[in-house]
Each structure stands twice: as structure tokens, then as C-alpha cells.
Amino acid sequence: MPAVNRVAIAGTGVAGLAAAIQLAKAGVDVDVFEAKPDLSALGSGISLQGNALRSLDALGVWDAVRAAGYAFDGLTLRAPGPDAPVVAQLPDVKSGGPQYPAGMGMPRPALAAILYAEAERAGAHIRCGSRVSGFTQTESGVHVHVDGESVGxxxxxxxxDGLHSTIREAIGIDTKPQHTGMGIWRAFVSRPAEVERTELYYGGPVYIAGYTPTGDDSMYAILVGDAQEHFGASEDEARALMLEQTRAYGGPWESIRADLESGAKAHYTWFTQHLVAEPWNRGRVVIIGDAAHSCPPTIAQGAAQGLEDALVLTELLATRSEVDQSLWDEFHARRIPRARMVVEASVQLGQWQLEHNRDADAGGLIFSVSQKLAEPA
Structure with missing residues (x-):
């Protein structure tokens, strides 16, 4: 018998929907409240490392994810220049195990739709346009208000509920995401046949230029540089800014530029980092995913760590008889050191770029972290 019978979840990102799926499958009555009017996912594409794929398999959605995404092994490094010469072909650590590819790219909306459908199929109740506006706790539960009205x-x-979590603030945690000094352009474009894995270019006008295939006919492209105030740019201005910064890169960037010139949208964000110190709960309220931690996407672990948060928490809730301190102690012991490792490594990789540190062993750090992530959370 699970330690809980009825659970409310604020947010429909990967962590929230993963928790909803697992709890509903365990027989728990689950209500998910999403402040946005629909489940439209922002952004272009997402990179999923092997440990994320292992987590998605645990949720029962691996077949759907595999069909919707583009699996690959290895990483190609290229140099700037008109010919975009290949510098190295690097193998990836299969952090999910040998039964999964090292990585996969897929459109963010496709992943959101798969998780949403699985949550509904499992029996979770999802309400969009519904913001958790308040709650009061007792020793044995939480009374929740949504949009000012009691829901029980x-x-x-x-x-x-993400980076700017209202639940985090409401339980008195003042840790907030901090900017790292770097920003990223992203664009969802067509995939040239020659692009079969993630390819990264180091150097040139930006720190990192690259792209990841997300399907037979699609991929997303990125440019990582110093944080700039590009948030007020119009769609045309955003495309022009991204185009200008790609001029030093050849090869598949010719196709990317053609798509941008034809109207592909460019989206800009800043990198952030934070890690809430133990505990992530206050009584019967707990934060997970981006509400608890964030990091630059330098090792593509944001979604993976949110999925692992949800799986560890729901495993404990489904196998323990009560919500007590020993449950929270095990949850924090299994999650915080791992999340800290990922956050610190991701930030370090970005900091080396900001410092123009050519002697840093970025590959060694990525390999070391990947080996540790190969062990299940």
C-alpha cells in the first residue's frame, strides 16, 4: 500500500508528468494543476542522454519516444571555417546502459505530448489554466487552493513548477536561479542528410555552435555566447542576429542559414544555475525538477535530472508505508549529491569557456560525469 492516497502536483514539465504517471500507476489519486492554458512546450528541440532514456523506459514511454526522436551514438567536433573540417569523432558513454543509444534528439512538444498522454492513460487528472494559489499544511496533509478556490x-x-517556482517561494526557500553569464540561441530547422549525430564547433564568433538531429527531417541548432539583451528582439531581428553569428561556420550551417532566411524562428535564453540545499521538502510539500535545481545544458542533463527526481520520489512513496523522515532522508541522499554533481560540472564547463581556458579538460569532465550517471539514481 503506498504511503499516499491522494497527491497534488503543480506543473506539467517532464518532472511533474513523470511523477503523475508513476503515482497513478501505483493506484494513487493524482491531480495535476498547470497554470498555462494548454500544454504547449516552449523551445525547439531537446537532447536526451542515455540516463534520460532509461528513465523514460521506466515510465513506459520508451517505444513512443524512440519513434518520435532521432537516436545516435557519438559526437562530432568540427572547426570554424568555410569547409567546417571535422576535428574528431568521439564516442559517447551509454549512460543508460547498452540497451539504449548514447543520446537522442527530439522536438520538445513531442516529448510533452507523449508524457501527457501516458499520464492521462495512467489515470492522472490534468487541469490546465489552473494555478496553485495557496495551501495550508497539517501534520498529515495539505489543503490546496487553486485560483483562490479550495480543491480539497x-x-x-x-x-x-519550473525555474520560477511559486511553490518553492511559498514554502520559504529563497534560493533562486542565477545567471551564469552565457546565453543561447536556438532554432528548429531541417536536417541535412549528412547530420547523423550532435556536432559541435568550438571557437569562432561564439563559444559553441552546434546542432542535434531530432527526426528524419528536423534538427535544432544552437549558438552559445556571452549573455546579451536580446529578449525584446522581433522575430525578424532575432533571425538576423542568429544569422550574423553563424557566418563563420560552413558545412551544414549553409542549410541552417537557408532555413533562417526562409522564416525559421530563433529563440534566445540565458543559462542559469541553482541548487536548493537539503531539504527540498517542508512538511508535506516538496519541490523537484527545475524548481529544485537548474544548470546550463552543457552536458544535456536538465530533463534527465528532473525525470530522476520524479522516479526516486515516486518509488519511495509507492514502496513505503508512510511519509516520514526516513523517506525524506533517503530521497535527499539519492538525489542531492547527484544533482549537485551535474550542476557543478555543467557550470564549470561554461566557466572554462568564459575564461577562454584552452587547457581545461572538458572531455575528461564530461566522460567522468557520464560514467557516474550510468549508475541508476
């Missing part, structure tokens, strides 16, 4: 009593409230 729950055994647990899970705050999976």
Missing part, C-alpha cells in the same frame, strides 16, 4: 485535502503537494 491531499497527502502531498509536489512542486514541479
Amino acid at each position: 485535502d491531499y497527502d502531498l503537494l509536489i512542486g514541479a
